[in-house]
Structures are given as structure tokens and as C-alpha cells.
Amino acid sequence: MNTYKKTYIALTFAVLFMFSFSYMLVPLYDIFCEITGLNGKTNQERVIVDKEEITDRYVTVKFTSTVANSAPFNFEPIDREMVVRVGKVNNTFYTLTNNSNTIKHATASPSVVPGEHAEYFKKIECFCFSQQQINGLETKELPIQFVVDTDLPKNIKTLILSYTMFNTTDQVGSN
Numbered sequence: 001m002n003t004y005k006k007t008y009i010a011l012t013f014a015v016l017f018m019f020s021f022s023y024m025l026v027p028l029y030d031i032f033c034e035i036t037g038l039n040g041k042t043n044q045e046r047v048i049v050d051k052e053e054i055t056d057r058y059v060t061v062k063f064t065s066t067v068a069n070s071a072p073f074n075f076e077p078i079d080r081e082m083v084v085r086v087g088k089v090n091n092t093f094y095t096l097t098n099n100s101n102t103i104k105h106a107t108a109s110p111s112v113v114p115g116e117h118a119e120y121f122k123k124i125e126c127f128c129f130s131q132q133q134i135n136g137l138e139t140k141e142l143p144i145q146f147v148v149d150t151d152l153p154k155n156i157k158t159l160i161l162s163y164t165m166f167n168t169t170d171q172v173g174s175n
Contacts, residue, residue: 057154062158066165072104075095075108078092078094090146091145094108096142101137105134106131112159114156117156124147126145
């Protein structure tokens with residue numbers, strides 16, 4: 001019976017460790033990607049544009065979205081694609097709908113593809129800079145203002161901005 005008890009304790013510890021480790025993987029991965037620039041993770045800092053350096057060059061910016069962990073949200077870009085002038089400030093929106101009857105909190109994690117060119121996609125204003133509170137059955141338009149840096153390599157014709165929306169209600173501590 002003593003062996004069963006030891007096995008039970010060891011297996012319980014292993015399950016708790018695996019659950020804890022998997023729960024921490026997303027924030028650890030986000031930190032790692034932000035530090036290294038891996039996987040197109042962009043930093044959470046606003047860029048201040050003193051003056052636009054508009055060029056005659058254009059690139060296509062595609063917008064995508066996902067919702068993490070089956071959160072009760074619909075989250076999508078209003079514009080799926082924009083052809084933008086390099087150096088010019090651009091505006092667009094994403095919509096976030098809370099499909100539940102209760103207040104939820106959400107936060108978005110952005111990434112840019114190709115990842116090695118994420119540094120050339122500058123967010124001036126972005127909903128990813130703040131926690132979003134959204135009432136039950138409410139839809140919000142979330143603005144983003146950005147500029148594609150004039151230093152973007154000439155061979156790059158397309159950038160993809162992707163956001164993953166996370167339900168952070170439990171972390172904020174309200175329902």
C-alpha cells in the first residue's frame with residue numbers, strides 16, 4: 001500500500017507541475033519573443049511620429065485575428081487588407097464582440113509576419129496597449145494607427161498584422 005501512496009503522490013505532483021508549466025508557457029513565450037523579436041512579436045510601446053516621411057512606395061498590409069482558448073468573443077478586422085503608402089500614417093479598426101451576458105476583460109497580443117521585419121511596422125495608437133473592458137453582448141470598435149517605416153527593405157511587398165485576443169477576466173478579478 002505504501003508504494004501506491006508514493007506513486008499517487010508522484011503522479012499528482014507530475015500532473016500539477018505539467019499544468020502549471022503549460023499555464024506559464026504563453027506568458028513566457030511572449031516575453032521571449034518580445035525580447036528576441038522571434039515570431040514577429042512587436043513590443044508594447046507607442047511610437048511618436050513627429051512628421052511623416054511619405055514615399056512613393058506602397059506595400060500591402062493584411063490583417064488577421066484569432067481568439068484564444070475559446071473565449072466568448074468575436075474578434076475581427078474591419079479591413080482585411082490595405083495598400084498603404086510607406087511612411088504615411090494609416091488608420092483602421094478591429095471589432096470585438098462579447099457574446100456572453102457578463103462583463104469581460106480582454107487584451108490583445110500582436111505579431112507581424114514576416115517576423116524579421118516586425119520592427120518596421122510601427123504602432124502609433126493601438127488597443128493592445130490597454131486592457132479592454134467589454135459589457136455583455138456589447139460590440140466595440142478598437143482603433144489602430146500605424147505607419148510602415150521607410151527603412152523597410154525594398155523587396156518586402158506584404159506585411160501581415162495579426163492579433164490574438166485573450167480573455168483576461170479571471171486575471172483582472174471581476175465577472
